[in-house]
Amino acid sequence: MCVFSRAFVSLSQNNYTEAHASFTEVLKVDPKNPVANNNAAVCLLYLGRLKESLGQLEGLVQQDPALYLHESVLFNLTTMYELESSRSTQKKQALLEAVACREGDSFNAQCLKLV
Template identity: 80%
Template sequence: MLLCLAASMQLWRSRLGRMMYSMANCLLMMKDYVLAIDMYHSVIQYQPEQEPQLLSGIGRLLLQIGDIKTAEQYFQEVEQISPKLGNELQQNVIIQMNRAFLHLGQNNFAEAHKFFTEVTKLDPSNPVANNNAAVCLLYLGKLKDSLRQLEGLVQQDPKHYLHESVLFNLTTMYELESSRSTQKKQSLLESVACREGDSFNIQCLKLL
């Protein structure tokens, strides 16, 4: 009886944690960053095993709103508690990603690129690291290298890289690189039409 009760309690705590996580994401979409951060903190109480990921998410959110100092404090805390993840590869990936995003927030694109590249060595299929590594190359004035890297990713692994944020970056590079950008965008649209549903937001291709 006690075992059944404990299992039920654990189940409902997990459900509550997922519900609160969804609420936090909704607040984030509404740009209510203060309440979103509070809600993410509350989720940790119900999903303590996710604490490194949740604190990393809060730190990256703080970078987006320009609070670099507080973000750095969160990232430092993540490095201290990362053994909770229990997986050395996962620990290294999350730490290197946080360092990369911190440098990105500081406009230190060379260092950011270095850390994003380290992540791609640990996890070659990581779409966030690959996409951001290419963006860093763009900011470093290496448009052709950046374009080559992003185009290669989309062609080699469309399942992961025919994504709105990746395609937005790629079409922006096309506009910077060539007067034939419209033709290249239309080619991307054809690839999207073959693989994605009607819900795909084609505005990321900037065809209008």
């Protein structure tokens, strides 16, 4: 079974430690893989490592916005903001500004959960 498949099987079984290890293994080969990065961060969240998870996604969005400013990453990031801070609305608005600079009208702003 390939590493990606093993990671998703672990996720489906709520085995976040094993899933994170598998996604990390994928990232050793392909460090910019957006799916593996996003899912590794979600695993960290479920493992109770919110700050580390948040740092990972924020770092990705800042390093390579063209690759990581998409709906699934932003949805997870805004969810983490809600869990982390009472200032989540301000942080979400900053993401909206970043998206507005790069994306067109076709972007689904609902993923930022501002309403």
